[in-house]
Amino acid sequence: MLEVDSLEKRYKTGDMALRGISFTVAKGQVVGLIGPSGAGKSSLIRCINRLVEPTGGAIRLNGLDLTKLSGGNLRQARRRIGMIFQEYALVERLTVMENVLSGRLGYVAFWRSFFRRFPQTDVDKAFQLLDRVGLQDHVDKRADALSGGQRQRVGIARALEQDPELLLVDEPTASLDPKTSRQIMRLICEVCRERDLPAIINIHDVVLAQMFVDRIIGLRAGAVVFDGPPTDLTDTALTEIYGEEDWHAMRKTREEDAADESETKAFEAERLAELV
Numbered sequence: 001m002l003e004v005d006s007l008e009k010r011y012k013t014g015d016m017a018l019r020g021i022s023f024t025v026a027k028g029q030v031v032g033l034i035g036p037s038g039a040g041k042s043s044l045i046r047c048i049n050r051l052v053e054p055t056g057g058a059i060r061l062n063g064l065d066l067t068k069l070s071g072g073n074l075r076q077a078r079r080r081i082g083m084i085f086q087e088y089a090l091v092e093r094l095t096v097m098e099n100v101l102s103g104r105l106g107y108v109a110f111w112r113s114f115f116r117r118f119p120q121t122d123v124d125k126a127f128q129l130l131d132r133v134g135l136q137d138h139v140d141k142r143a144d145a146l147s148g149g150q151r152q153r154v155g156i157a158r159a160l161e162q163d164p165e166l167l168l169v170d171e172p173t174a175s176l177d178p179k180t181s182r183q184i185m186r187l188i189c190e191v192c193r194e195r196d197l198p199a200i201i202n203i204h205d206v207v208l209a210q211m212f213v214d215r216i217i218g219l220r221a222g223a224v225v226f227d228g229p230p231t232d233l234t235d236t237a238l239t240e241i242y243g244e245e246d247w248h249a250m251r252k253t254r255e256e257d258a259a260d261e262s263e264t265k266a267f268e269a270e271r272l273a274e275l276v
């Protein structure tokens with residue numbers, strides 16, 4: 001379980017990015033973190049994995065206060081947190097398998113990782129994970145030969161290879177088309193439920209979040225202004241999070257996406273009909 005307790009972040013510039021945020025995420029629960037630009041979403045994610053130093057409050061992961069750690073203890077604690085990134089952060093010239101195994105770095109001795117010799121149990125686990133994310137036929141391909149959706153599947157497998165106790169996901173679908181975005185969101189949410197893994201997904205796309213996550217937390221100006229199931233995210237709640245105009249524009253984009261997609265489908269069906 002993740003407990004965020006009165007978390008504050010004030011940058012040296014004086015910007016108050018997080019103003020006493022509190023919530024808990026139970027095992028297996030997937031939270032979508034939404035809010036306008038500058039609301040504090042990245043600051044929150046970065047405070048949790050301690051890439052940014054909180055200036056107040058506590059963050060406990062299964063009882064361990066992450067804000068109190070430094071040096072080796074912090075590095076060890078970070079291994080308990082799996083990260084999935086918008087731009088995948090793969091090593092392009094390495095194979096899919098090698099990228100997944102890189103999730104074990106920090107667990108295996110330096111010489112082993114240097115010579116890319118991982119214990120058989122790690123390799124077996126990587127095969128299982130690649131099977132789970134649907135990349136069993138791409139194990140030996142180089143990362144730079146993959147599509148965006150396949151890359152993100154590698155990113156998911158790599159994060160899971162690390163046996164995390166928490167998953168932090170930063171805009172996982174921002175570089176993907178609408179259909180692939182839905183597949184990736186479904187996959188992330190499914191693996192979290194299967195593994196009883198709590199997750200926080202920083203996501204701009206409200207409609208996509210509503211489709212898949214268990215709970216939505218809405219931030220505005222560094223404070224939680226919505227916390228509840230996706231079904232409770234009414235127009236009033238959206239206006240509170242985004243203000244009057246923003247989310248109307250966002251919803252319109254989604255509608256345009258959906259229209260594009262249905263047009264593509266109609267076009268493909270027409271072409272098929274011509275062939276038969």
Ligand SMILES: Nc1ncnc2c1ncn2[C@@H]1O[C@H](COP(=O)(O)OP(=O)(O)OP(=O)(O)O)[C@@H](O)[C@H]1O
Nearest residue numbers: 011013015017035036037038039040041042043044
């Ligand atoms: N390194 C930094 N130094 C100073 N201020 C910062 C820094 N990073 C973020 N901020 C400020 O903190 C506030 C929250 O920013 P943050 O990036 O966390 O928001 P966000 O919700 O992730 O926005 P976006 O959706 O645009 O990524 C903003 O006012 C921002 O200007």
